[in-house]
Amino acid sequence: MGTRLGAHVFLDEGDHFLQFVKQYGVNDVMGMYRHNPAYQRTATPLAVEAQGPYWEVRDLVRFRERCAGVGLRLLGLENPVPPSCFDHVILGLPGRDRQIENFLVTVRRMGEAGLTLLGYNWMANPPGVKRYSHRTSATATGRGGATITAFDQEVADALPLFRGREYTDDELWENYRYFIQAVIPVAEQAGVRLAVHPDDPPNGRLGGIPRLFSTVAGHERALAIAKSPASGLNMCLGNWTAMGVDIPAAIRHFGARGQIVYGHVQGVQRRESGFRECFLDEADCDFPAIFRALADVGFDGVMIPAHSPVTIQETPAHHIGLSYGFGFVNALIKASA
Numbered sequence: 296m297g298t299r300l301g302a303h304v305f306l307d308e309g310d311h312f313l314q315f316v317k318q319y320g321v322n323d324v325m326g327m328y329r330h331n332p333a334y335q336r337t338a339t340p341l342a343v344e345a346q347g348p349y350w351e352v353r354d355l356v357r358f359r360e361r362c363a364g365v366g367l368r369l370l371g372l373e374n375p376v377p378p379s380c381f382d383h384v385i386l387g388l389p390g391r392d393r394q395i396e397n398f399l400v401t402v403r404r405m406g407e408a409g410l411t412l413l414g415y416n417w418m419a420n421p422p423g424v425k426r427y428s429h430r431t432s433a434t435a436t437g438r439g440g441a442t443i444t445a446f447d448q449e450v451a452d453a454l455p456l457f458r459g460r461e462y463t464d465d466e467l468w469e470n471y472r473y474f475i476q477a478v479i480p481v482a483e484q485a486g487v488r489l490a491v492h493p494d495d496p497p498n499g500r501l502g503g504i505p506r507l508f509s510t511v512a513g514h515e516r517a518l519a520i521a522k523s524p525a526s527g528l529n530m531c532l533g534n535w536t537a538m539g540v541d542i543p544a545a546i547r548h549f550g551a552r553g554q555i556v557y558g559h560v561q562g563v564q565r566r567e568s569g570f571r572e573c574f575l576d577e578a579d580c581d582f583p584a585i586f587r588a589l590a591d592v593g594f595d596g597v598m599i600p601a602h603s604p605v606t607i608q609e610t611p612a613h614h615i616g617l618s619y620g621f622g623f624v625n626a627l628i629k630a631s632a
C-alpha cells in the first residue's frame with residue numbers, strides 16, 4: 296500500500312538484472328514491448344505488425360513467472376507494442392482499426408494473465424528514432440562531465456515535418472476519443488488500468504504534430520473523455536517538471552480523484568528554450584513536496600526511476616544511474632510515509 300519503489304525490467308539483460316533491482320528494494324516492475332517474443336523474433340517492427348503485435352497469454356505468464364522467480368511482481372506493461380504498431384491510431388490513418396483491435400487483444404490477455412497496469416503514450420514518433428526519441432542532443436554535458444540528454448525548442452522548430460503535413464489539435468483529439476472510447480469498456484472488463492505518459496518533450500507541437508499531453512488542461516480533457524477509473528495518468532516527473540507547472544498541486548488535483556496510476560522519476564532542469572536532464576538532486580522540482588503530496592492523496596502505486604545521466608563506469612543497462620535513482624526514491628518514500 297502507499298507509494299512504492301518500482302522499476303522497468305529488461306529481460307534481455309538476463310535474470311541477474313531482475314535480481315539487481317530486487318537487491319535495491321524493488322518489489323514491483325513493469326515490462327515493455329521489447330520483451331514480447333513476437334518482437335524479439337523479428338528484425339523489424341513491421342514484421343511484428345505482420346505477425347500481429349499483441350501479447351499472447353502464455354508469453355505474459357512466462358514473463359510474470361520469470362519475475363516472480365526472484366520475488367518481483369510484474370504489474371503490467373508499458374508501451375506494449377512498438378510505436379510503428381500504434382502510430383496509425385494516433386494519426387487516424389488507414390489501418391488504425393486493426394492496430395486498435397490488436398491493442399484490445401493485449402488488454403484482454405493481460406487481464407487473463409493477471410497484469411493490471413498498461414502504460415501508453417500519445418506521441419507519433421518520427422520513424423526510425425529510438426531511445427530518447429525527442430531530444431535534440433543525447434551527448435550534452437552535465438555535472439562533472441556526465442553525459443546527459445537535452446531538448447532545445449529552437450532546434451526542434453527547424454525539423455522537417457514528421458508525417459508529411461501539419462496535423463491539427465482537433466484531429467488528434469478526435470483520434471484520441473476514437474481510441475479511448477474503444478478501449479475503456481474492454482479495459483474495465485479485463486481489470487486493466489490505462490496510464491497515459493505525458494508528451495516527451497511536453498511542448499505544444501513537434502514535427503507538425505500537436506502534443507496533447509503537454510499541459511494540465513490536456514490531461515484533464517483526456518480523462519474527461521474517458522470518464523472511467525480504468526483511465527489514468529503516468530505521472531512522469533521529468534516531463535511534468537519540463538512543463539513548468541506546480542507538480543504537488545497537480546498531484547493533489549488528479550490524485551484526490553484516484554487518477555494517478557503510477558509514475559516515473561527523472562531529473563530535469565528547465566532552460567530558456569527547452570530543458571536538460573540532470574541528476575535527481577539537482578532537478579528543478581521539489582521532490583520532497585511531490586512525494587508528500589502523493590502520500591497526502593493516498594496514492595497507492597509505484598514510482599519508477601528511469602534514465603539518468605551517464606557517468607564514468609556506467610553499464611549498458613545503466614546499473615549505476617538506476618541504483619542512485621532507487622536509493623533516492625526509496626528515501627523520498629520513507630521520508631513521506
Ligand SMILES: [Mn+2]
Nearest residue numbers: 492531533559
Ligand atoms: Mn517518463
